[in-house]
Amino acid sequence: MNRAPLAALAAVEPTPSLLPMEVRSLDQVMTLELQAYPFPWSRGNFVDALASGYLAQCLWAPEGQLLGYHVSMAGVDEWHLLNLSVAPALQGRGHGLMLLRALEQEAIRTRAEALWLEVRPSNERALRLYRRFGFEEVGRRKAYYPDHGGGREDALVLRCPVPAPGAVAP
Numbered sequence: 001m002n003r004a005p006l007a008a009l010a011a012v013e014p015t016p017s018l019l020p021m022e023v024r025s026l027d028q029v030m031t032l033e034l035q036a037y038p039f040p041w042s043r044g045n046f047v048d049a050l051a052s053g054y055l056a057q058c059l060w061a062p063e064g065q066l067l068g069y070h071v072s073m074a075g076v077d078e079w080h081l082l083n084l085s086v087a088p089a090l091q092g093r094g095h096g097l098m099l100l101r102a103l104e105q106e107a108i109r110t111r112a113e114a115l116w117l118e119v120r121p122s123n124e125r126a127l128r129l130y131r132r133f134g135f136e137e138v139g140r141r142k143a144y145y146p147d148h149g150g151g152r153e154d155a156l157v158l159r160c161p162v163p164a165p166g167a168v169a170p
Contacts, residue, residue: 014062016095018102021056021069023047028066029058036085039146046071049082055106059086059095070099072106079107079162081117084126096129107162114162118155120145127156135160 021029026046033040049056049071059067068086072079081103086095107115118141119126135158143152 016062016067016098017060018057018098019060021046021050021058021071023050025058025066029069032066032068032085032087033083035088038148041083049073054082055079055103057099057102059099068095068099070103072103074110074112075116077111077113079103079110079112079115081115084117091125096126097133100129100133104160104162108165111165112162115160117158118144119158120153121156122153130158130160133160 026043029046030040030043033046046056052073055072055074056069058069061067066087067090068084070084071082073082074080081100084096084099086099103115115135117130117135119130121127137156138159139157141155141157144155145153147153
């Protein structure tokens with residue numbers, strides 16, 4: 001797994017802040033969500049995730065701009081990444097990796113064994129990010145996502161092992 005240290009990412013730009021997602025930030029979250037996805041989550045999806053106690057974190061630029069966020073659900077010995085978004089104009093700058101590292105740190109803290117997610121096969125940019133982080137394809141969910149033609153697109157199921165507490169990531 002090739003994981004860039006957070007310090008190396010922070011040297012490129014001023015250090016963003018990772019804070020819990022709050023209901024008061026949902027207007028900004030929804031603006032980014034609508035920019036990022038052809039089939040976005042609804043505001044209600046985010047409200048439900050917050051009410052359910054899911055791990056939901058926002059990455060904020062020092063000047064207050066929302067750079068990205070993730071929503072993840074704990075399971076038995078695992079975490080499931082439900083939504084990870086980075087502002088489209090700011091992708092490719094390490095923000096997605098920072099969000100994944102934050103989730104990984106929570107997984108290590110809770111002694112989880114793996115991270116899981118689903119992703120569209122057509123979402124090549126996300127696939128590159130996830131593979132770079134160490135996710136591997138372990139399955140496929142047929143007709144999981146809606147597509148523009150009124151049909152359905154499969155989802156790739158990806159898994160990434162979580163390092164043991166105290167282990168040094170390569």
